[in-house]
Amino acid sequence: MTAFDADVAIVGYGPVGQLLAILLGQRGHRVEVVERWPELYPLPRAVHFDHEVGRILQSAGVAGALAGKTVPASTYEWRNAAGELLIRFGRDMARSLSGWPESSMFCQPELERILDERARALGVGVERGAEAVALELTADGAAIEARRSDGSIRRISARFVVGCDGANSFVRERIGSGWHDLGFHFDWLVVDLLPVDPRWEGPLNWQLCDPARPTTLVSGGPGRRRFEFMRLPHETLDELNDEATAWRLLAHWGLSPANAKLERHAVYTFRARWADRWRTGPALLAGDAAHQMPPFAGQGMCSGLRDAANLTWKLDLVLRGLASETLLESYMSERAQHVSAMIDLSVTLGRVICVADPEEAAARDRRMAAEARERKAPVDASLPPLGPGCLVPGSPAAGELFVQDQVRHRGVSGLFDDVVGHGFALVSPFGDPGVALDPKSAAFWASLGGFTAHVAPGAPVEDASGGYARWFAKHGVAVALVRPDFAVFGTAPALAGANALVEMLRERLRPPAPAR
Numbered sequence: 001m002t003a004f005d006a007d008v009a010i011v012g013y014g015p016v017g018q019l020l021a022i023l024l025g026q027r028g029h030r031v032e033v034v035e036r037w038p039e040l041y042p043l044p045r046a047v048h049f050d051h052e053v054g055r056i057l058q059s060a061g062v063a064g065a066l067a068g069k070t071v072p073a074s075t076y077e078w079r080n081a082a083g084e085l086l087i088r089f090g091r092d093m094a095r096s097l098s099g100w101p102e103s104s105m106f107c108q109p110e111l112e113r114i115l116d117e118r119a120r121a122l123g124v125g126v127e128r129g130a131e132a133v134a135l136e137l138t139a140d141g142a143a144i145e146a147r148r149s150d151g152s153i154r155r156i157s158a159r160f161v162v163g164c165d166g167a168n169s170f171v172r173e174r175i176g177s178g179w180h181d182l183g184f185h186f187d188w189l190v191v192d193l194l195p196v197d198p199r200w201e202g203p204l205n206w207q208l209c210d211p212a213r214p215t216t217l218v219s220g221g222p223g224r225r226r227f228e229f230m231r232l233p234h235e236t237l238d239e240l241n242d243e244a245t246a247w248r249l250l251a252h253w254g255l256s257p258a259n260a261k262l263e264r265h266a267v268y269t270f271r272a273r274w275a276d277r278w279r280t281g282p283a284l285l286a287g288d289a290a291h292q293m294p295p296f297a298g299q300g301m302c303s304g305l306r307d308a309a310n311l312t313w314k315l316d317l318v319l320r321g322l323a324s325e326t327l328l329e330s331y332m333s334e335r336a337q338h339v340s341a342m343i344d345l346s347v348t349l350g351r352v353i354c355v356a357d358p359e360e361a362a363a364r365d366r367r368m369a370a371e372a373r374e375r376k377a378p379v380d381a382s383l384p385p386l387g388p389g390c391l392v393p394g395s396p397a398a399g400e401l402f403v404q405d406q407v408r409h410r411g412v413s414g415l416f417d418d419v420v421g422h423g424f425a426l427v428s429p430f431g432d433p434g435v436a437l438d439p440k441s442a443a444f445w446a447s448l449g450g451f452t453a454h455v456a457p458g459a460p461v462e463d464a465s466g467g468y469a470r471w472f473a474k475h476g477v478a479v480a481l482v483r484p485d486f487a488v489f490g491t492a493p494a495l496a497g498a499n500a501l502v503e504m505l506r507e508r509l510r511p512p513a514p515a516r
C-alpha cells in the first residue's frame with residue numbers, strides 16, 4: 001500500500017479550501033494545503049451567508065469567533081427607479097430552519113482569518129506562496145507539485161486531491177472538465193466602504209433596479225457598506241473602474257470622503273456557469289472551481305461551503321474504509337442539482353436588475369407590479385433539495401435540510417448540534433430510535449459514530465421551542481435519519497422504520513459488488 005504524504009491535498013485556501021481542511025482535520029485526517037498567494041486575500045467579496053451556512057460554520061467550531069462579526073439582515077428589497085417595491089425577501093429573524101439568522105452579513109477577509117486560525121489550531125498543513133503546477137493521478141491516489149516563489153518544487157502525494165482553487169481552477173483544467181455556461185455576463189463596479197458615518201441613513205439591503213444605474217446597496221458586516229454599480233452599455237471598463245467614478249456614484253447616496261472611507265473598488269464580471277465534471281478518480285473540485293454565479297442571491301460562497309460539508313463526510317467514510325469510493329459519485333449528482341437551482345435563482349434575480357433599457361425596465365415594472373397585486377411570488381428563494389445520490393428516493397423530505405433548534409439536554413440548553421451532537425443522527429419525537437435497531441444494525445450505526453435522539457417535550461432531549469414537533473408534523477413522519485451535512489437521508493412513518501433506514505444507508509455506502 002502506498003504511503004501518502006497526506007490523506008487529502010487541497011489546492012487553494014479561499015473559504016472553501018479552508019472549511020474543507022477544517023472539517024477533515026476535525027475528523028483526524030492529515031490535510032496539506034497549498035495556496036498561491038503569500039498572504040490572505042485582503043479584500044471583501046462575499047457579504048452574505050444563509051442559515052444553513054451558519055450551521056456549517058458552527059460545525060467547524062467557529063461560531064464563537066464569529067460572534068459580533070456578523071449582522072443579521074431582516075429584509076432584502078428590490079425597488080424600481082421610482083422606489084416602488086418589486087420584490088421583498090422578508091427574513092424571519094426569530095426562527096429559521098437551522099437555528100441561525102436566515103441571512104447574515106459579514107466581511108469575507110474576517111471570516112477567512114477566523115477559518116485560518118481554526119485550521120492551523122487543528123494542525124492542518126498550510127503552505128502559502130506555493131502554486132500547484134502539476135497534477136498526477138496515480139493507481140491509488142494522486143500527487144500535486146507546487147512551485148514556491150524561490151522556484152523550488154514541493155511534491156505532495158495524497159489519497160485524494162481537491163481543487164478549491166477558484167474560478168480559474170488549475171485542477172479543473174487538468175481533469176479536463178468543461179463549462180455549462182448560461183451566457184450571463186455583466187460587469188459591475190464593487191465598492192466597499194469602511195467605516196461609514198453611523199449617522200448616514202441609507203437603505204439597508206436594497207437592489208435598486210433603476211435602468212439609469214442598476215445599483216446594489218447592502219451591509220458588508222458590522223460598520224461596513226457594500227455598493228455595486230452596473231456598467232452601462234456606453235461605458236468602458238476603465239471608465240468604471242476608477243476611484244473618481246466610485247465617489248461620483250456614491251455622491252448620489254450622500255456619501256463622500258467627509259463621511260465615508262473607501263476601502264476598495266474593483267470591477268467584477270458576474271458569470272453563471274458550472275463545471276460538467278467535478279471528479280476524475282481521486283481528483284475532485286469544490287467551490288468556485290466547480291461553479292460560479294452572480295452575487296444577487298448571495299449564494300456563491302454558500303454553495304462552495306455546502307460542497308465542502310457534503311464532500312467531507314464522504315471522503316471521511318472512504319478514508320476510514322467505511323464506504324466504497326462509489327459513494328463519491330453522489331457528490332456531484334447531489335450538489336450540482338442544488339447549485340444549478342441556486343444559479344438559476346441568481347440569474348433570475350440578475351435579469352430583474354441588469355436592465356439598462358428604460359422601456360424594458362418599464363415593462364418589467366408593470367409585470368412585477370401585476371404579480372404583486374395577484375400576490376404571486378415573483379421568485380422562489382427557498383433552498384432546493386439535493387439531487388439524487390446517497391438518499392432514499394421517494395422518502396418524504398429526503399435530500400432536504402433537517403431542522404436545528406433550541407433544545408435542553410442533561411441540564412444544558414442551546415442549539416442541538418452543540419448540546420446533543422453532530423454527525424449521523426436518528427431523530428424522533430416519538431421515542432428513542434435506538435430501541436428500534438437490531439444488534440447488527442446498531443453495531444453498523446455505532447461504527448459510523450451515529451447517535452440517536454428522542455426530541456420532544458419532557459423527553460431526554462427537550463424540544464425547547466417546538467421546532468422538532470413542527471418539522472415532523474409538517475412532513476408527517478416519525479423518524480428521520482440525518483447525515484453529517486444536515487441533509488435528510490430518509491424518513492419513516494413509524495419509529496420501527498429506523499432499522500430499515502440504517503440498513504438502506506449501509507447498502508448505499510457499500511453497494512453490493514456486481515454479479516460476475
Ligand SMILES: Cc1cc2nc3c(=O)[nH]c(=O)nc-3n(C[C@H](O)[C@H](O)[C@H](O)COP(=O)(O)OP(=O)(O)OC[C@H]3O[C@@H](n4cnc5c(N)ncnc54)[C@H](O)[C@@H]3O)c2cc1C
Nearest residue numbers: 012014016036046047048132165166287288298300301302
Ligand atoms: C462582488 C462579489 C460579491 C459576492 N457576494 C457573495 C455573497 O454575498 N455571498 C456568497 O455566498 N458569495 C458571494 N460571492 C462569491 C464568493 O466570494 C466566492 O464564491 C468565494 O470566494 C469562492 O470561494 P473559493 O474558496 O471557492 O474560491 P476563492 O475564494 O477564489 O479561493 C481560491 C483560492 O485558490 C488559490 N489558487 C488558485 N489557483 C491556485 C493554484 N494553482 N495553486 C495554489 N492556489 C491556487 C487562489 O489564490 C485563491 O486563494 C461574491 C463574489 C463577488 C466577486
